[in-house]
Structure formats: structure tokens, C-alpha cells
Amino acid sequence: xxxxxxxxxxxxxxxxxxxxxxxxxxxxxxxxxxxxxxxxxxxxxxxxxxxxxxxxxxxxxxxxxxxxxxxxxxxxxxxxxxxxxxxxxxxxxxxxxxxxxxxxxxxxxxxxxxxxxxxxxxxxxxxxxxxxxxxxxxxxxxxxxxxxxxxxxxxxxxxxxxxxxxxxxxxxxxxxxxxxxxxxxxxxxxxxxxxxxxxxxxxxxxxxxxxxxxxxxxxxxxxxxxxxxxxxxxxxxxxxxxxxxxxxxxxxxxxxxxxxxxxxxxxxxxxxxxxxxxxxxxxxxxxxxxxxxxxxxxxxxxxxxxxxxxxxxxxxxxxxxxxxxxxxxxxxxxxxxxxxxxxxxxxxxxxxxxxxxxxxxx
Amino acid sequence: xxxxxxxxxxxxxxxxxxxxxxxxxxxxxxxxxxxxxxxxxxxxxxxxxxxxxxxxxxxxxxxxxxxxxxxxxxxxxxxxxxxxxxxxxxxxxxxxxxxxxxxxxxxxxxxxxxxxxxxxxxxxxxxxxxxxxxxxxxxxxxxxxxxxxxxxxxxxxxxxxxxxxxxxxxxxxxxxxxxxxxxxxxxxxxxxxxxxxxxxxxxxxxxxxxxxxxxxxxxxxxxxxxxxxxxxxxxxxxxxxxxxxxxxxxxxxxxxxxxxxxxxxxxxxxxxxxxxxxxxxxxxxxxxxxxxxxxxxxxxxxxxxxxxxxxxxxxxxxxxxxxxxxxxxxxxxxxxxxxxxxxxxxxxxxxxxxxxxxxxxxxxxxxxxxxxxxxxxxxxxxxxxxxxxxxxxxxxxxxxxxxxxxxxxxxxxxxxxxxx
Numbered sequence: 001x002x003x004x005x006x007x008x009x010x011x012x013x014x015x016x017x018x019x020x021x022x023x024x025x026x027x028x029x030x031x032x033x034x035x036x037x038x039x040x041x042x043x044x045x046x047x048x049x050x051x052x053x054x055x056x057x058x059x060x061x062x063x064x065x066x067x068x069x070x071x072x073x074x075x076x077x078x079x080x081x082x083x084x085x086x087x088x089x090x091x092x093x094x095x096x097x098x099x100x101x102x103x104x105x106x107x108x109x110x111x112x113x114x115x116x117x118x119x120x121x122x123x124x125x126x127x128x129x130x131x132x133x134x135x136x137x138x139x140x141x142x143x144x145x146x147x148x149x150x151x152x153x154x155x156x157x158x159x160x161x162x163x164x165x166x167x168x169x170x171x172x173x174x175x176x177x178x179x180x181x182x183x184x185x186x187x188x189x190x191x192x193x194x195x196x197x198x199x200x201x202x203x204x205x206x207x208x209x210x211x212x213x214x215x216x217x218x219x220x221x222x223x224x225x226x227x228x229x230x231x232x233x234x235x236x237x238x239x240x241x242x243x244x245x246x247x248x249x250x251x252x253x254x255x256x257x258x259x260x261x262x263x264x265x266x267x268x269x270x271x272x273x274x275x276x277x278x279x280x281x282x283x284x285x286x287x288x289x290x291x292x293x294x295x296x297x298x299x300x301x302x303x304x305x306x307x308x309x310x311x312x313x314x315x316x317x318x319x320x321x322x323x324x325x326x327x328x329x330x331x332x333x334x335x336x337x338x339x340x341x342x343x344x345x346x347x348x349x350x351x352x353x354x355x356x357x358x359x360x361x362x
Numbered sequence: 363x364x365x366x367x368x369x370x371x372x373x374x375x376x377x378x379x380x381x382x383x384x385x386x387x388x389x390x391x392x393x394x395x396x397x398x399x400x401x402x403x404x405x406x407x408x409x410x411x412x413x414x415x416x417x418x419x420x421x422x423x424x425x426x427x428x429x430x431x432x433x434x435x436x437x438x439x440x441x442x443x444x445x446x447x448x449x450x451x452x453x454x455x456x457x458x459x460x461x462x463x464x465x466x467x468x469x470x471x472x473x474x475x476x477x478x479x480x481x482x483x484x485x486x487x488x489x490x491x492x493x494x495x496x497x498x499x500x501x502x503x504x505x506x507x508x509x510x511x512x513x514x515x516x517x518x519x520x521x522x523x524x525x526x527x528x529x530x531x532x533x534x535x536x537x538x539x540x541x542x543x544x545x546x547x548x549x550x551x552x553x554x555x556x557x558x559x560x561x562x563x564x565x566x567x568x569x570x571x572x573x574x575x576x577x578x579x580x581x582x583x584x585x586x587x588x589x590x591x592x593x594x595x596x597x598x599x600x601x602x603x604x605x606x607x608x609x610x611x612x613x614x615x616x617x618x619x620x621x622x623x624x625x626x627x628x629x630x631x632x633x634x635x636x637x638x639x640x641x642x643x644x645x646x647x648x649x650x651x652x653x654x655x656x657x658x659x660x661x662x663x664x665x666x667x668x669x670x671x672x673x674x675x676x677x678x679x680x681x682x683x684x685x686x687x688x689x690x691x692x693x694x695x696x697x698x699x700x701x702x703x704x705x706x707x708x709x710x711x712x713x714x715x716x717x718x719x720x721x722x723x724x725x726x727x728x729x730x731x732x733x734x735x736x737x738x739x740x741x742x743x744x745x746x747x748x749x750x751x752x753x754x755x756x757x758x759x760x761x762x763x764x765x766x767x768x769x770x771x772x773x774x775x776x777x778x779x780x781x782x
Contacts, residue, residue, distance in 0.1 A: 007756065009745030010669040010691060011524065013371070017700045017752045115723065116704065209707060266706040266719055314717060318735060 015209075020261075021074040023210035027201040028081050028256070031191040034184070039089055042151045043190050047084040049093045054080030054100035054125075061109045079103050082122035082256055085191030086249050086296075087129065088140045089149050090158075095133050099125040118304045120263045122256070126296045138163065138292045140187035163187045165247040165291040173233045174243055181242055192252035195245070202255050211255065212264035215275035219254045220245060222279030230287070250282065253295045258302070265306045267313035274309040278302040365559055367584030367591040369713045371746045373524040379637045381565055383535050383626055386640040387654050388434060388463060393444055393454040393680040394645035396421045396430050404430065408455065410440040416466045417621055420455045428490035428499060430455070433623035433643035434463040446682055447666055447673040448497070454680060457645065465643055468618045474542055477616040479550040483508075489615030491622045494529075495589075495605040497684035500612065507551060507602040514601035515547045517609050519560035520582050521628075521686075522589050523668025528626040528686040529606050530565035531639040533558070536610050541574030543609030546616055551602065558606070559592050586670065587744040590713050607686070625683050629655045633662070633690030642681050649677035652690050665689040670745040700753040708747035708757055714740045718747040718757040725764050730771055738764050 035043040058076040080100040087096055106128075107121025130137050141149065141158035149158065164186055167174045176186045184194025192198070205211045227244035228237045235243065245251050258264065258278050265271050278298050285294035396404045404421040408414050414432040421430040432438075436459040444454045477485070486501035493500050495518050507515075517540060519533040533540055540558070548556040558573070559580040560566045573579045580595065582588050596603045611622040623643060630637040635656035642651060648664050649657075665672040666685045681688065708718040716737060724732040738761060747757040 007759065008671070008673070009749050009758065010663070010665050010672070010689065011749060012697065012754065013750050013752075015750070015752045016697075016754070017703050020703060020705065020752055115702075209705065212706065261704045261706065264704065266704055266709055267717060268706070268710065271706070310717075310720070314720065314736070317715065318737065 018074070020208075020210045021078065023205060023208045024078050024256075025074050025081075027205050027210070028078060028085070028191075030197045030201060031085055031194065031252075032081065034194050034197050035085070035191040038183070038185060039190055040149050040151070042089060042149045043084075045151050046087065046089075046091070046093060046096050046190070047081050050084035050096040050100040051077045051080035052100075053097035054083070054104045057101040057104040058108060061105065065109070076100075076104050076108070079107070079122045079125065083125040083129070086122075086126050086189040086252065088137065088188075089190045090139065090141050090160075091129075091133070091136050095129055095136060098132070099129040102128040116307060117262055119300055120257045120260050120303055123253070123296050123299045123303070127293070127300060130293050130296065138166070142187065161187045163248070163292065164243060165286070165294070168232045168243055168247055169286065169289065169291040171232050171234070173235050181246055186246070188246070189249045189252065192249035193246060195242075195251065198251045198255060205255065205259075210261075211259040212261050212271045212275075213259065214268055214271035215259040215264050215278070216254045218272045218275030219258055219279035219282075220251065222276045223250065223283055226280070226283040230283075232286075244283070244286075247286075248292050248295045250295050253299055254279075257296075257299050263303045263306055265309040265313065267310050267317075269316060270306075270309035270311075270313035273312060274302060274306060277305070277309075363557065363578060363580040363595075365580050365582045365584075365588070365591050365595045367582065367586070367588040367713070369711060369715070370585030370587055370744070371711050371750055372585050379525075379527045379628065379630065379639060381531065381534060382639075383531050384638050384640045385465070386627075386642045386646055386651055388459045388643070389647055389650035390458065391439070391647075392433065392436070392457040392459060392643060392645035393442060393647060393678075394420060394430060394432065394457055395444065395446055395449070395680060395682060396441070396453045396455055397427075397449070403427070406441065406453075406455070408432070408438045410438055412438050414438060414457070416463070417623065420457075428487055428501070429621075431490065431621045431623060432457055433465060433645065434459045436460050436463055444678070444680060445676065446679065447675055448684070449682075454645065465624055465641070466620060468614050468620060470617045471619050472617060474546070474613075474617055477546060479546070479552075482546060482550040482612075482616070485615050486612060489611060489621040491608055491611045491615065492683035493605050493608040494625060494684055494686050495603065495608075500604065500608050503602065503604065504547070504550060512551055512600055512602045513553050514555035514557070514596075514599045515544060515551060515553065516580070516592070516596045516599070516601045516603045517544045517556075517558045517606050518589075518592055518603050519558055519566070519606040520588050520592055521561065522587050523670055523672070523687055524586060525630050525689070526628045526668055526687040527565060527639050528628045530560065530563065531628075532606050532610060532626050533560055533569055534565050537569055537574055539610045539613045540606045541577050541609075542617070543611070543613035544604070545576060546612055547602065547604060547609070555599070555601070557599075557601070559595065560606075561588070585711075586746070587713055587742065590742065622683065625681070625686065627651065627681055627685065628687045629690070630687065631665075631690035632692045633658045644683060645680045647678045647680055648675060648688055651681070651688060652677070655690075657690050658692055660693060662691045662693040665691065670749065671743060697754040699755055702755060703753050705752060707750045707752065711746040711750045713744060713746065714742055716741060716761075718761060721764060722755060722757055722760050725760050730768065733764055733768060738768060741765060 054076040058072050083099045084096050103121040103125025107124040111117040139160045140163050142161040182196050206213045224241045227241045231240040265274050281298035282294050403424040405424050406421050408420045415435045418432050419429040436457045439456045441453050443451045446452045483501045483504050491500040519529045521529045544556045557578040557580050562570050562581045614620040624641050627642045628639050629651050663674050666675045668687045669689050721736050741761045745758045
């Protein structure tokens, strides 16, 4: 419902940045719910640990460093939840907690001064966990349907099985049927394997326009096309596409990490190019032998190129290259003294400096 | 025919406005602006204390322009300076209406076929008709159309501003008059290619079902703003675009010898309890209309000309011919500006395909070269970017300031070139 506003235009849409952040949180909830139903309350425990750690880190940083102390809520919690969902069920609680803290400190606090963050915070946290505990992050227990993992136990009763990405890397046909793939009952991140729920969340986020859907779509299409041509599992075109999109949390990353509007380009064409390049990079990394880390590495490698993708899209639209900072051949001394226009711009800059809160959550 | 406005923002219009056009109550004083455009120089012909009848001239142009008429009979009590949006301080004649005075009835004095096409420019000039879609004098538009040898004419019956129904109501209530006015313009341009563009909704459904004789109907669909799509449609047909109210006024001037004395205005907003489309004599203060529509005691703001592109006016400001809507806003919430979320909605909604978020970034840096490259000058000031922005960044305000600064820069460069 549009809302009345004090200046032109006198109507504003009812959508707010807070609602966008809440939408992301809402889209994560079905994943947590299904993972809990399938794997037990340990999922909830790990999600809670990661969310509390991320929120605590952000709150502490805000209280220590920020001038305006508006405590963040939804964004660090979403970051924490995303970090927990990409982990195997057997990871210790301290690993997800440290991942959450690192994601917030490196991904949000250090990048706060930038006009556009270079890296997606949850992706940074995921990479951090892969680096400090590679074995824990890449071994998955085989948990039968509704055969729940103990909340605080070690899980020694469960057999460890290779993940889908590892099987594809070894060119072995994965032993999963269609039902297992759809409900996500396979070795992988605890909340990132269910294609059905991820698809539903994607539709919700698309409907709410809370993420850059062009990135998700182009990333998935490019990966699917490549999977169709290079069938690593020797299981037929359709199965090859489904396996590649399910492996190493590909779809989850395409929806929640690569398509994060804070990091993704803003121009639609730029988003398509960005997503396509990300999909291409994921598949290239898989083909050279990286299994579990292919998606996170590709997302992190591509995210600094977001501004360039925008520039490319603007170049395509404007049909001429981006201008240099100053006129060619004109030194600073040659430039005329600041006139009313320059003074006017300084006023606009001052207006933003006063009005824009520097330390509010994005 | 279909005109589709692909880009912009979607409004879910609430049809709580009655379909019929109500007559506005006459206030104690009418404040009739003595000029409609800045360039017109007028001579006041009705001194204070003189009595005038409806349709009698109050002022005549010194060189070129149109006379200003008294919309109702009454006594001129003097003049007063009033601030009119887009014109600044304008002298206005104060007219006290006679008791029981009303707008003159439209009685045909000649047949439509008797009107000579070559007289149409003079008829439009004498009747002081203003096209409500762009605020221009109709006679000037006709002169330009004849000079450009345009071969078609489109009546713009699209209520582009959200929650505005003036054009649709005029089209519904005066379909024949609008069509006849359009036929006159068609005859003037030597064409039978006449078309009425309107949104198909509960108001205009009957017009689409039974279009007037000799008329084609173009259905306008899609988002706000539809005006660029209608303009493009007209350009492709080589057509002149005229508002439906101007078409009706031309018919009344040609057949009934009546100048344009009133316009249809939608009074809407949270601040009024009885929204309505009203036939308002020129010079009626906004406060009188709002009072008639049950205005709240405390109003935050009165907006003339639609909520997206209109301007805030004082309650005593008289309604001018180019304003088809009046919105009363109650004190609202102030929304804090947040940092850009990068959602790209402003880019997706811009009807010109601009990138307001990049323009805003370049404006913060003061990078004039990049601002020029981003084609800031092409902005229509439709307000879609500000409306849709979830971070509440006043993007259209920034773009407007940037355009102003770019023009300043061009002037600076010209003067610098001259001096060197």
C-alpha cells in the first residue's frame, strides 16, 4: 500500500529496506524447517549458534566503533543462518560460531565504509570455515530419512559418505534417485540440498523482488548448459544437470550469496553477465578438480567485478565508453575555478553527509 | 489499438471517486490569474468596482496571447499577487460572484459543420484554451501542427497521475463534445485519422464499447507514467496530441461561443472525506474545493497537479487550467533515508532507462562529466525512482538538482569560452 510522503513524489511505495531484509530471513526459514524435519534438532542448534555469534559480533562492533548506535537485527542473523546452512551436520558448534563472527567482522564491519561491499559476508565466512577446518567442512554423515542426528553428540554412529561434488569429481555416478534429490536427502550442506524448497524460496524472493534474480537465472542456465555438454557422472543429460546444480550448494549460493543485491550489479544486463560469468567459473573450477570450494571461490572471485559489470552494462546502453575523471589533456590547473554548479554539488554532498546514517545495517 | 507503458510503477487504483462530475460551489472570492504563461503581457480591462458577466474579458493581451475571462458574473474588487506553481507571483483579479451565479450553460449557436477549419486557430486563441496535458495554449499547438504538416490527431484521455480521474470523467460525461472537438482539429489538419487514447477501466469502459462515430480508440495499458508511451504512439503516427478537456473546450468555443472558463479537477487524498471530480471555475481557491469535499482540519500539504509530479501549494492558491488534480495530505510519517541497498528497482522502473542510483553516486562525488555521460538530461521527473526506492533515497530530487547544475555548467562553459 503506498504511503504519503512529505516531499515530491508525495506517495511512496510501502516497500522498505527493512522489509527486504525480512524477506531474506523469511526465505531462509523453510530451509531450516525442512533440514530440522529431516535431520533433527541439531540443525536448529547450529543455526542458533551461528546467528547469535554473528549478531553478537555485529552488536559489539556497533557499540564499540559506530557513532550512531542503532543495533542491527535481521542482516547478521541472515548471515549467520546462511553460514550454518552450508555446513555439514557434523561440524562442531565452535566452527559455525567462528564462521559467523568472521563473516560479520570481515564481511560487514570492514566493508562498511565502501559504497558497495566487495565480498558477500556469508561467502567470506564459508571460505573461512573451509580454510580453518577443511576436513570437517567436507565430510558428510549418511543420515537416513528421519534418522535424527544427536543435538550435542559426536555422531560416531553414523557412516561418513562422500558428497555429491566429490562423487562427480571422481566421475562416479551418484547413487541418488529423483525423490532424494528433490527433498534433499543426500550428502551435502545441511540446508542447501533440497531443490524443491530452494526453488520455492527463489520464487518468493523473485515475487518480493528481494534479490537479483537475473544473477540466479543466468548462473543456473550457464551451469546447466555446461553440465549438459560435459556429463561427468555419465548419467545422461538431465541427471548431469540436476547433479551439477545440486552439488556443493550451487543453487543455494546462486540464490542467497551471488544474487545478494548489496553485492550484485544493479543494471539488469550487468546482472546477467555477472551471473553467467559466475556460473562459468564454478564449472571451470569443478573441471580442474575443486569440488566443495568451487562455488564459494567463484562467488568471491566474481563479486569484486560487480561494479565493472555495471560499467559494461552502462557502456552498452550509452553506446560509448565511460568518461575519464577529468577531461583529456586538461590538468587541474587548467580547469576553471569552481562556479555555482560546483558549489551546488558540494551542497548536495553535505546534504548526504548529514542525512545518511553511516552505521546503519544494510 | 494498444499503447503499452512497459516501464514505470504499477498503481492499484482504488475507484472510490464518484463517476459523475460535480459542480464546484462558488467561493466568496475568485482569484483569477491574469496570465497563464510567463511570456504573456496583459492589460487589465475591468477596473475595481466594475461588474462583469460570465465570459466577459477581465484582461486582454498587450501583444500576443489570449484574453482572460470572468468565469461567472460578479463584481471585480481589485487585484492581488498570488503564487501559482510554475509561474511564480502572478497578478490575479479578485471577483466577488453574484448570489446564485453559475458557469454559463452550453447552448449551441451554430452547427458543427458551419465551423470553418481556417478559423480554428483564432477560435482557440479567443477562447483562451489551455491544453491540460502540457499547459500550452491550444492555438499555439495548432499553429505548430499546421507548420509541421501533421496528419493525425490523438486525444489524450489518460489519467496518468495515480488516483486522478479527471480525464476519464470528462471522456465519460462529455464523450460527444470531446469527439466533436477532436473532429474539428482533424478537419483543421485535413485528416480523418482521429484517435482517443484512454485507459480501459470502470470509468471509460462504455466509451470503448461504443466509440464515437469516426473515432478510433487506443487502449492504454501498463504502468505509470503512460505519457511517454502515448507521446511515442502519436509521434509514430505523425499526430498532434491534445487533452480531452481541451478538445471539449474547443467544441464549446466553436459551437457555443463559450471561452474556456472551467476545468475538471479530481479532489482526492487522505485529507478529504468525499473525493470527487469537480467542474471548477478558474480562480477557485484550493481551500474552497477541499472544504466542499470534507477536508480535515489539519492538513499537512495540498498538492496541485497529481501526487507524483505535482507541486505543493498554499490553500488559497487558485486552481489553474493545467492542474487536473488536487490532493490533500494529512500529517504523515517521516521516513529515514537509509544507505542504498543496491536492489536496482530504480533502474528497472525508470521509463527512460536511466540509472538513478549511479546518477546519485556520481552526484555525491560531484562528477559532472560522468553525470552527463549517464544522460541525466533525459530524466522526465516522473518520480518513479523515488517512489519505488526501499531505502527512501530522494533520487528524483537529486536528479532534478543535477539537471539544474548541468545547465549551470553549460552556461559557465559558454561564458568561459566567450571570455577566453
